[in-house]
Each structure stands twice: as C-alpha cells, then as structure tokens.
Amino acid sequence: MTMIARRSVLAGALLGSAAMFATGLVLSDSVAAGLQPGASAPDFTAIDSNGRTVSLAGLKGKTVVLEWTNHECPFVRKHYSSDNMQALQKKWTGQGVVWLSVISSAPGEQGSVTPAQANQLTAERGAAPTAVLMDPKGQIGRAYGAQVTPHMYIIRPDGQLAYMGGIDDKPSARTADIATAKNFVDAALTELAAGKAVSATSARPYGCTVKYADPTG
C-alpha cells in the first residue's frame, strides 16, 4: 500500500532525473575538479572592462583575490547593498592586494553585462576592484571550478591557491547575517599579510549558480 503510494508520488520525478543524471555525467568532465588549496592556481589571460589584458602570470609576487560576481544575484546583492564587499575591496587593494571581479555569466543570462555596464556598476556601487574581468565563455570559471556567485579565491604571491570557498560562514541572502558572520576572505588576507599560514583554507561556497554558457551550444 505504502509502496504503491510512494511509487505514484515519485513516478513523475523519475524520467526527468534519469535524463538529467546522464547530462550531468557528460558535462562534469569539463570541470577542473581537482583544484585544491595549496595547488598552483591555473593561469589565465582575460580582457577587463576597460579593454586591458590581464594575466595571472603577470601578477606574480602579488596576492590576488578572485571574486565571481553577478550583480542580479541576491547573494551578491547582500554583500554589495550592505557595502560589505566594497569595504573589503577598499581595505585590501589599499594594501597592495590585486582584486579581480570575474563575470562568467553567458550572454543573455542573468548577470551578463557589457564592459560599459560593468564600469557603470562599479561606479554606482562604489566598488573598488583592481579590475573587472569579462569571462562570457566561462573559461576562467571552469578552470577554477567556480560554482556560485559570490565564489572567492585567494592566490598567494608565489602562485599557490591559499583559499577557496564562500565569503563567510553564514550561507544566507539576509544582510543582517553579515554582522555576525566570520569572514573567511578577510581572515585569510590578514594572516597572509602577517606572514602566517592561512588557518581556514576552504569553506563551503554559497550563492547563486554561475550562469555558464552551455559548452556544447
């Protein structure tokens, strides 16, 4: 009796999820799944919102922050409307850290912007990244395995990945949670600046899914 009820309830979900499962298997091969803290960060070359070419190799000797962003994502809005992200950018770029905001949304998807719109957003929000990288094909995002916005990475001056994961330990879209959250990025950058080892090298990323382009289409 119970078994029959369960069958009928779940019957609808079956066909869809089986098909999706197969799709997931094929696509996940293209992700750099092995990237771990301590590994060397994958090199990349990208064009920023001002048309300049930025390459990671050219930033050797500096601490680099990568911030995946999508201005329409509620989790990104949480950290921008509260001025949390801008304050962090100002604090650390002021101390010589290179802060790169990365937009991996495919054209037509949420968060996809033209270089001019990107600059306008930076101005409107009072943001202070070193540069905004345009990654419409999602190449950098896939190389780093970025899953969500905001997804944060910190690269040491010697090119090693020092931190990857969520910005803090309160996975929510509520601005009020920022006050009580432990900010992993700020903590790691503080430790790096003091020449210490990073204590929390990864944490669960949270946010909206990065709106990647379909690699087959």
Place this chain on the structure above:
Amino acid sequence: MPVLYRAVLLAMLLLGIPAVPAIAQTAGALSGPDTRELVQADLIAEPAAVTPGQPFWVGVRLRMKEHWHTYWRNPGDSGLASAVDWRLPEGFAAGPIVWPAPQRLPVAHLVNFGYEGETLLLTEIVPPAAAISATSVSIGGTLSFLVCETICIPGEAELALTLPVAPPGQAAAEPASQATFAVARAALPQPAPWPVTVEAGKEVVMLQVAAAGLRADAIRTAFFFPHAETLIDHAAPQALTVDGNGLTLRMTPSRYGDGKPAATGGVLAVEEDIGGRIVRHAFAVAGDGAAAAGAVPAAAQALASASTPAPVPAPVPAGGLAAILQAMLFAFLGGIVLNLMPCVFPVLSIKVLALVAHSGESRARIRLHGLSYTAGVLAMFLLLAGILLAVRAAGAQVGWGYQLQSPVVIALLVFLLFAMGLNLSGVYSFGGGLSGIGGGLAQRGGLAGSFFTGSLATVVATPCTAPFMGAAVGFALTQPAATGLVVFASLGFGLAAPFLLLTLVPGLAARLPRPGGWMEVLRQLLAFPLYATVVWLVWVLSQQTGPDGLLAALGGLVLVALAAWALGLAQQHGGRPGPRRWAQGTALAALAGLAGLAMLLAQAAPRSAGPATAAAPAAAAAGAAIAYSPARLDALLAEGRPVFVNMTAAWCITCLVNERTALSADSVQAALAAGNIAYVKGDWTNRDPAITALLERHGRSGVPLYLFYAGGGAAPVVLPQILTPAIVLEHIGRATAALSRQSASIPTPAGSVRP
C-alpha cells in the same frame, strides 16, 4: 547465568507489567493562503485539535511554479535550504524539519538538491503535558526560502494556523488531511533494510550496502545525497557497482571543508526496474556517529578515551575467519545459557524426565535419543534462520524473534504449551493416534518424539535473546547466508549440548535417580512453569491484538481443555467403541474450533504501538517514557539533551526483567531526573521497521538494546543486555563525565587548524 537472576526471571512470569504508551493519530487541516507567484506556502496540521501532552505533526506545504525549485537541507552546489523560525505558544516546542527525499536538479555542469512541484516539510510539535487553559492555540512561524529556476529569488512567508484544544482522547480524525500526511510520509526516506556504511577517504568516499540479495540487473541507478555540504563533490559522477555482496557507490570527495570531518549521513536513492517499470526508493543512511559529532577534535577524543575505560563496544560485523569463529563461540555459549531460560526450562525438564523413564533402556538407545533431540534443535534453528534470511533477502524489515511478532504464532504456542501442561497434569496421556506429535513426552519409544522436543525447545527459546546471543545473531544477519546459517547452527548446538552430554557420557545418565512414584509428582509440578509461560504469552497476545484477541485466546484455551478432557475420557474407555467415538468426536470438534479461532486472530490487525490515552497523563511525571520515533529522538538530540533509549518488546523476557529490576529502580529513576535525561522507549512487540533499523545500526537484530546519549552531540554508549542499577548508573556517569571533559578541551574557533 546466576541462580538469583533465573529466579527473578521466573517471578517475572507471574507479575503484571504496565502497558506501553503510544500515540493516537487524528487529523484535520487549517491553512492560510499565500499569494506569492513563485512559491505558495501554507501550514497544515494533521490533527483537528491539540491534545495536551500529545505531540502532533504539522507540515509546511510548498507549491512551486513550474520549473522553479526550492532546496533540500543540503542544497548542493548552490542554493539555500528552506528554514522555519517558529512562533509557538508557551510550553510548545517544534522539532527539526523532517525532509522528503530530494531530487537531483542539474544546472549546466553543477547539481542542486531540492524539490519541484509540490512538497510538504513535516515538523513535529510537542505541546506541554499540563492542561492548556486556552480554548485554541496559534501555531505560526516565518518560512525563509530561496526559489530558483536559473535565477534565484530569496523570499519569506508568514505561516499561521489555529487549532482548538481538545480534552484528552477527544480529537477527531480528519481523513483529508490524514491522506496528505500519509503521502508526505511515503515520500520520506525509509530506513534501509540492509546495513549501509559510508567511508570518507582522501581519494574516494565509498558507500556500501550489504545486500547480498540485490539483483544487479534490476538496479538502474543509485545516487547518494549527503546531509553534509562538504562530504562529496555534488556534481561528480557516482560510480555504481552491484555484485554478490551488495551495492557500492564511489564518490569524489568535496574540495571544500573546514578542517572537520564531514558527517556521513544522507539519503540513498536507488532506481529499480520492476518488470519494465522504473521505481525509485529512497533510504535514510545514518552515517557514522563519530563524524556527526565532529565538533570534538581528534585530540580531545583521544584524551577522553585514554582517561576513561573503553565503553562497551557495539559488535563490529567484520567478515574474517576469526570473527566468524568468535561469533560461533558466543552463539554456542548463548545456546547453553538458553537452557536456563524460563521459556525453555520446562520443556527441557520434561525431556530429562523422559530420560529418567528411559533409564532402563540400552545405552545405545539413550544415545539415539540425545542425537534425535540435537537434530530436532538444529533442524528447527536452521529452518527459522533460513526463513529469516530469505525474508530479509526479499527486503523485509525483520529481526530475530520475528516469529513472535505474529499473533497467530503466539496463539498457537499458547495452545501447544497449555496442551502440554494438561498432559503433565494427567488430564490425558499421549499415545495411540497422537503418538506422532507427542512421543517425546511418552514413557516409551519415540525417537521422533525426541526430535520434536528439540524443535519445540527451539521455538519457545527464541524470545529469550540471551546475553551472548544478541551480538552473535546480529553478526549472523549481516553475513552471507552460509556464514549466517553456521552461526545459527552453533547456537542450536549450544542449546542441545547439555542434554546431548547427558546421553553421551555414560557416567552421567547412570547418576540420575531411579524411576519411581516421585516422578509422577514431579511431572505434575512441572506443569506449572508451563501454565506460567501460557499466562505470559497470553499477556503478550493482549498487547498485540487488544481485548478481542485476548477473548479469542482465552476461548481457545477452553477448547484445548475440552479436547484434552475428551481425549482423556476416550483413553479411560479404551475398550468400548461407543463412548470412545463420542469422546474422540468432541476432541476433533474442539480442535476444529481452535483452528477457526486462529484464523480469526490472523485477521485481527495488529495494533499500532499501544494505547494512546495512557500516555498523556503519564508524560508529565519525571522519568516517564517517551514513545520512540526517529524524529522525536533526533529532536531531543538536537536540543542537546541527554537521552536514554530502551528498545523492548512484550515478548522479550530479558527486557522486562531489566525494566523491573534496573530501569525502574529508585536510584536509576533519580539519576534520570537529576540529569534531565529523556527516557525514550521503543516497543518492538509488533513489527516496526524504524526500530529494526536502529537495532541494526548498533549491530543487533533483536531487543533488548539500551543506548545512552550523553548530550552535546556525543555518540551513544551501548549498554550491556543484562542490566543492574549499578551498571546503568556507571554508564550514565562515565559518559557524562567524558562529555564534560571533551567540552572543556575544545579549542575556540571550530575548524581552525594550528599552524
């Protein structure tokens, strides 16, 4: 087995035991509409009214717009689990959300876990035990959720409903709401019918299901949804293999973590091809308790274990030869102990009595009796074990003692034991037409009778899960069938050993007293342990079926007595065919009536866990038992409250003795009250898959099982199967002390790694 303990066990047979409380289910619904476009959220309740002291279920119903989804407790690669911030009247408490099995929701190359369409998030509400002065109560809360298609929108919804307060026992059922909740419960992950382990390694996270009976060709897909966000890479393929030992999933470990080992619990979804139709099963995977309590760093755990004697370890089912030999030894010892159990002792006594009667016979003949008896024991053990293993292989939730979960089997045992008692009392004697069955009790002949006595001893022994037996039987059930049967055979051999020894060693049999007039008196005396066993089993039956079943069983006893009397009459009038026919006819008619009664019992639906009304007033008293449900235990543990769990059954004599002599002792009750320890009791008298699953998690296949959770997320301590007040107090004290030491040594920021 100390003599004193045996005396207590025998005394137990004659004592009344209090009934086990449980919950009645009623239904009803009130809902507040919500106009959100993407998610409609409302709150519904299962009962039509609130009864003081009686926990009940409410559900947050989420209806998502087409293609939109909300999230499971672990949302996967992105997203956010729905959460409810409850607003309850004073004295009310809400349990955690009990999540339906999630779906896999891929987005590009990433994967989320959640729900599309409609889902119901169940939560248990516990009202205060004391009378509620208001005529109605308002249950409310704020639901926060994230709803996504490709883009995500966070939202909040206000939930509210008002329920009238009913006097105890007066809440009416509401079929419409009951059906909704029944459907929701069917969508919950079910307890896995096999042992499931998850091992988190550096290179691979491996989930193994020990299900030898699984058909490799029928399993289409299997997917593990972990509770922890940082156990596995959610989007990576999970490599499935199905072989003779069961099912294995190899998963890629998560790249994220915070230094703590992630808990390994979750939900295993398996798609099975049943005759061309794909059916999805979702099973709850408990995971390992140590990792779940991962807030305690390894160093602190080492400190705790170094400074306290090791707690009684749960038997570990390891497949090596040494483990098998050890299980066989324990099974053998357990079998010997079984001879002293009150359910076996009378049967064995009768057999010894028969041996005394045989003492004039040849040595060879006596040896044959011993061997026949042994064969009878072994045959019945292997038969029962074979059935058990076959039923389990078919996927049913059964454990040792399952025979006694059927009222019909109990009734037949009652009739059989009563008939044997009447025989010993001299109402009739075996012989003539019935020699095939009763030969073992007769003075002469009957190697078949010895075989039968052995089988009978086995059947009545099963409820007495003796100390060494629990672990051995638990081990046997996790092994391949052949190994399992060897362990069961060892158990049977242990049961048969004392009698076999008596017949094989020449000196021993010769030392038995000479037959004489005293034998008749002893025989009549031995009827009384049998009558006592009958009383006990009738009481068990009344627990299972209620007053109607009791009536049928007692009526059956009258018919057994009638048949026995008529049979005795026929035997007295042996020579004269008229009266003899009449008496035999009466006996046959009585037996036919008995068969009818048994069928009646078979149709009587077993009662769910017990009477409800008794629970409400009792719950207020300190130390009163809380009826077990997985959700309720989780809720208590989530509160961080220490919990003592007692898994029992009316037919488990060891359990009842422990409750009487240890758990009800004033010192134990005082310790439970002083430590604010919740006393949770599960009743396995009737089948209950949730309890079977809990037993198996701790390597047991039968009751009793005693667990103590010290609180604060600590893994439970398993207590021995035979309790004294001192043993209980010692375990509670030790676990509590270990916990306070651990708490004190946790370094401040959880998860930080020292440079």
